[in-house]
Amino acid sequence: MPQTSILPQLIINGLIAGAIYALAASGFSLVYYVVKFLNFAQGAIITFSAYMFFLFFSLLHLSYILSGILSIMSSILLIIIVNVIVYKPLRKRKATNVVLMISSLALLIFSSSFVLAIFGSTTKIISSKNFNRTYDFGIFTITAIQTTIILSTLILFFILFLVLKKTKLGKAMRALADNKEAAQVVGINPERIYAYTFLIASVLGSIAGILIGLEQNLYPRMGVPLIVKGFISAVVGGVNSVPGAVIGGFFIGLAENLGIWFLPSGYKDVVSFAVLLLFLLIKPYGILGVKARDT
Amino acid sequence: MLSLNNICKSFGGVKAVDRCSFKTEENEITSLIGPNGAGKTTIFNIISGLTNPDSGTIRLLNKDITGMPAYKIAQSGISRTFQLTKVFRNVTVKDNLLIAKNTSEAEMKKMLESVYLHKPLDAIASELSYGQQRLLEIARALLKPHALLMLDEPTAGVNPRVRQELKLILKNLKKQGKTILLIEHDMDFVMDISDKVIVMNEGKVLREGKPKDIVKDKKVLEAYLGK
Amino acid sequence: MIHEYLIQLLTIISIYAIAVTSLNLTMGFTGLINLGHMVFFGIGAYASALLTLNGVPWYFAMLIAGILASVLGIAIAAITARLKGDYLAMVTLGLVFIAIAVSRNWISLTRGALGLPGVPDIIRNNFYYMVLCMSIAGICIFIFYKLINSQTGRVFQAIRDDETAAAVLGKNTYFYKIISMAVSTFFAAIAGSLLVHHINFIDPTIFDLEFLVVIVTILVAGGLASIKGSVISVFALLALSEAMRFVLVSPALIGPVREMMFEVILILILLFKPKGIFGKVDV
Secondary structure (H helix, E strand, O other), X not given: OOOHHHHHHHHHHHHHHHHHHHHXXXXXXXXXXXXXXXXXXXXXXXXXXXXXXXXXXXXOOOOHHHHHHHHHHHHHHHHHHHHHHHHHHHHHOOOOHHHHHHHHHHHHHHHHHHHHHHHOOOOEOOXXXXXXXXXXXXXXXXXXXXXXHHHHHHHHHHHHHHHHHHOHHHHHHHHHHHOHHHHHHOOOOHHHHHHHHHHHHHHHHHHHHHHHHHHOOEOOOOXXXXXHHHHHHHHHHOOOOHHHHHHHHHHXXXXXXXHOOOOOHHHHHHHHHHHHHHHHHHOOOOOOOOOXXXX | OEEEEEEEEEEOOEEEEEEEEEEEOOOOEEEEXXXXXXXXXXXXXXXXXXXXXXXXXXXXXXXXXXXOOHHHHHHOOEEEOOXXXXXXXXXEHHHHHHHHOOOOHHHHHHHHHHOOOXXXXXXXXXXXXXXHHHHHHXXXXXXXXXXXXXXXXXXXXXXXXXXXHHHHHHHHHHHOOOOEEEEOOOHHHHHHHOOEEEEEEOOEEEEEEOHHHHHHOHHHXXXXXXX | OHHHHHHHHHHHHHHHHHHHHHHHHHHHHOOOOOOOHHHHHHHHHHHHHHHXXXXXXXXXXXXXXXXXXXXXXXXXXXXXXXXXXXHHHHHHHHHHHHHHHHHHHOHHHHOHHHOEEXXXXXXOOHHHHHHHHHHHHHHHHHHHHHHHOOHHHHHHHHHHHOHHHHHHOOOOHHHXXXXXXXXXXXXXXXXXXXXXXXXXXXXXXXXXXXXXXXXXXXXXXXXXXXXXXXXHHHHHHHHHHHHHHHHOOOHHHHHHHHHHHHHHHHHHHHHHOOOOOOOOOOO
């Protein structure tokens, strides 16, 4: 067992991982909450956006800001295309949420095959001196990019909650999530709200992709384990609740990193899965989740 | 036969069923009536074990069935249908019936005839019209061994012809001396067929009695028409 | 040469046929969305490899592999049986990553990413091995056929179509869901076991999701709840996948392009022919 002096460092590492999981989870759970299916393609957005950032920043040498904006815009474009070509026609013929889920899984794996065909299987690194600057606080160290990750996710979640709680769009989303028929009666157009939901989720996924790309390495399958962490976080936090997903993300990030006290680091995935099973057995609807009322 | 004692159930602070008690007698048709949202379907779900009550007890044939899983309650002798018909869509009429009871083709055909469903046994359930699916669901519920049959708005949402057929089916069942708990909106029909009527409003039992007493009751009229 | 190539292809087709039909039992007939099907396949492969490498006879190893996978399948089904269907999908997908993590990190057992080479042949002659695989596939398909046409199979399909209605007809739906998973995962492990004795090697990439998508594509293309469809689809899609080998010039592209082919086929079928070629089930 490691010494207690590394505890602060493990907590910081947990918060960084948690921020990333929370980003992956929030987009996933937002779509689940409003559109009612497990959208694994959220992981495709993460991979795609990270590689787009690599393309703009490392290959085309554009500035961070411009590369970031272009990556987010490409991700939005991608989700619009996916929604129009795949999800919308499926909803039109009233496909079940299982069909939507399987098609999203196909899209997720397609994205990794596609990236593999274009960029090859070698790991890509987005390197920049500015990001790797390290701050040493004695009991723990943190890099500039890690600080950016934690701060920007907190700001993003603040904005997300404002959108959900205060805007007309957020109210329409909640109405739709609650009762589709009733929402339609009061004049809410589900397709429009779904499009916005995917759009917001893709922005969250895209920013997650960029931040992960900056902190870690890029590889074609990167989105797959992240989306798994995303949904584990979402389940632990309450899959029907976006704030729950955020809390779940930090919870899983911390649990994994504190788990290193007991287990080799390769078993991080096992820790999060054990937490998932524990929650399914004891509190299946998550920390903040409520069981959907059966009718 | 079936007795409910002080059943309560709330959904998110809203009392769907509030201290509800009643009994059904053997070989009688007992009807639950009341405005939409009175808690009738919730009562059905509680009796059949799909929803657990917050408090209160349910006894069937002198056995406490409160809180038992749905399949055990079904095995204890309850057969039911749903307001929105639930047939097994992707399998044949025959398979729908065989799930209820492993029986001969002859008995299945007789059952289909008795509910006026003129469809071959090998027809896929999803190819049946909604009204026909309702008939199939009733045939299935009848075939399943049971002591008490619960029908949730059997005549709602089907075309007038099927509605007439359903009324005929119910009258035949009454003749056979079946024990039935019925939710129904067609007042004339309820008053005609029931042995006992239970009026519910806002989760409470408002009145219970013989049909002829219920029609004259002022409180019942108020619940339906408002003050 | 052509002869040898055909033997290889038919061996693989038999193994895939077991994998796809056993997934059909849970996904097509019972409506259980098991995204971890290849985990059970991989566990079968690993268990069989490790046991035979340590001198256990192959038939015994195969049986233990099947039982191990089945026990895990029962546990997963028992945990999720009372929850909404989506939870099974999530837990089984999570299981994929546990399998990857464990097979990579439990080095003393699995040799990690290096994999286990030298897994012994069951039968040295490839032709006879093909016959063995085809026979086991035949037995497995026969068992599934009998099972789905029994009262148990009827309850499986009732659960898929309407679990509540099955419950109020007196069926213990949790129990039947567990049975369905137990049988399906047992045969998935048998298929994995046959594969590992065919290619004589195993590493953690057996758990990759790409493999699952291939199996799901074959299943959906053949049609959910159609065993005949699954078998024909295995032949058709594996032949198509083999044909890609001759079309593509760059060997580095074969892998990803083949995968993409399966993913695109899957999406196209879901969009335009959701019942698959022979399926009866409305999805």
